[in-house]
Amino acid sequence: MRVLPDNSAPTAPRLSAALLGKLPTAVVRPGFAPRSLSTGILHLGCGSFHRAHQALATQHAIDATSDPRWGIASVAMTRPTVVAALRAQDNLYTTLLHDDGRVRVEVVGAIVDAVHAPSDRLGVPKRIAHPDIKIVTLTVTASGYCISPVTGRLDENCESVRHDLRDPRHPISPIGMLANGFAAIRRRGGIPPVVLSCDNLCGNGRNLRAAVIDFAALRDGGLADWIARNVQFPNSVVDRIVQPATPADPAAARNWLGGIEDRAPVSAEPFMTWTIEHFDGECPRWDLAGARFVTDVTDYEQAKLRLLNGTHMLLAYLGALAGYCTIAEAAADPALGALARQFMRCEQGPTLALPATELHRTVDELMVRFRNPAICHDMTRVGRNGSDKMVPRVVAALRDNIEAGRPTPGAELLIAAWIRWFTASREPGAVMTVADPRENSLAALADTTDPHRCARAFLQRTDIFGTLPEPHRLHRQVGDALAELVRDGVDATVRRRLDPGYEGSNR
Incomplete structure (x- = not known):
């Protein structure tokens, strides 16, 4: 005699106001x-x-x-x-x-x-x-x-x-x-x-x-x-x-x-x-x-956009090129974690109206938040619409730093990694999908084989970057970073830009 499966098992009750007392x-x-x-x-x-x-x-x-x-x-x-x-x-x-x-x-x-x-x-x-x-x-x-x-x-x-x-x-x-x-x-x-x-x-x-x-x-x-x-x-x-x-x-x-x-x-x-x-x-x-x-949210707004959101972009574009699928994975990488901390303290932080002690505390908090393994913040979600996000999250601080005579290795590498994704997204095993309102025109620029010409073409897009100070130097350094990413990979390229004081990402 054939026994039929029992499909009458009760379904789980659905959350409702009547069940609040039974939680x-x-x-x-x-x-x-x-x-x-x-x-x-x-x-x-x-x-x-x-x-x-x-x-x-x-x-x-x-x-x-x-x-x-x-x-x-x-x-x-x-x-x-x-x-x-x-x-x-x-x-x-x-x-x-x-x-x-x-x-x-x-x-x-x-x-x-x-x-x-x-x-x-x-x-x-x-x-x-x-x-x-x-x-x-x-x-x-x-x-x-x-x-x-x-x-x-x-x-x-x-x-x-x-x-x-x-x-x-x-x-x-x-x-x-x-x-x-x-x-x-x-x-x-x-x-x-x-x-x-x-x-x-x-x-x-x-x-x-x-x-x-x-x-x-x-x-x-x-x-x-x-x-x-x-x-x-x-x-x-x-x-x-x-x-x-x-x-x-x-x-x-x-x-x-x-x-x-x-x-x-x-x-x-x-x-x-x-x-x-x-x-x-x-x-x-x-x-x-x-x-x-x-009374005015401006200082809070700039701190959040430049420290959290700007560093999110850095970890997303570089982390995805390194094969990581989430922000937590990228932030746990020794070199990328060190670069993220250096970027916040030495590039984004000096452009903000934050006392040094508050900046250091905020950076420490952000590194803990970035590394939270229970939050699967995927790279495509963080990295989408990069052309709209560049000025408030990256370029505004970049301008301030150049005008103040401060080096900007993290911002230059972030921009190079973003450019790299317009071609890397087509390669087998890519962990990020490009989603950008200017995707079609930018993808055509990214197909330029010479990295310095490619970087210059991107940085001359005033609808994305506005007017940049010291453009020739910036074109050269972003082009150098782009060439290194293609030739040497993420880890070596990142480590060349680390100050010795940030070699350990837990500092």
Whole structure:
């Protein structure tokens, strides 16, 4: 007699508000009933970073004050996957914060509504215009701002901008959504929400304000003037390394949740900062959740962009050429780790308004964060869109150093490694995929066989590098570095540029 397999095994229960009380005691859960929250924040960009940073900070602020007005409506701009997962589990999800083998597990209940913008019947502009919405936050990446790298203003030829001008009732860009929401508020004589950018670009609030005003001016000059007079766009600086979602995350969450399934968990490092410029109006007590409010974020912004993000680029481009797949692997390499430390202390650091003791402490913290093996920060993700990132993260400090007479071996090698990737990505076994808005034109330049001619062609791209001081010397030294990378490989090329004091990467 044939025995049929038993397919009736029960499936794991799905995370829900009803199961919060049944979670293991080691799991931190909201100190409030998620369903008791009203919606006071609208967030554009329901990705992993938002859920591991702003949403978690908002939960901690609500926990600290018992103020139920700050629930979040989180909007996915394109894909519906995360929205579907959140809706199926009462908008709850798990954060897994990994630190040297330890994991802090917390279920987050600050999101009260998950919205898929393309299929949202109400429409995001109407949500923005709702009187209960006091703050709109954004994590839509730099490309979502539709800013021209040449003019620094709205790119009217951006495809989503053109769409929103043709079809103003159904905007697809964050800029169009904000402008339409403000138009509705203006018509009824309401008070607009504060718009708080949490994206990783210089002057994020200032740039977002300019883009929204430029867009509004293309439709209605009166609306543009009203936005300029009435809407606040404070700058902010965010910092937390968040791991892209992996297939292993749900299994890890299920293990920590005692067999309860979560299809939208996020993994991140424990380190987190959020620096926000003061603005008028109410907000959650984010200061009780680790945020700080300041008059001007410029110094914090430069420190983060040049130390963390610039060094991330150095480790990504050189580490990938050395065959490493993650930032943690590259930072653990003795030569690359030493170069990263030297780059931060001797090149990026002297251009910042940081006391020496604070610089050294920050560098030490960053090296620990870079080497966290539990955070799989892959090279393609870190290295993408390099042409847009060069000026704020690398070239601005490079200019300062050249003008001050300081050597710049790390920046020159970083640029050479980035150039090298336009050809290395086509080679067998490449661990990085080139993703760049100027990929086609740059790939053609990279095919130049002479490394010095190649370096010169890249560095003469003023839309990427602007005007460089001492261009002939810089062309020669980047060309030398490019030639060495091809001829001698990463390790030898890096070691030639190390000061003897940084030979040990643990210094």
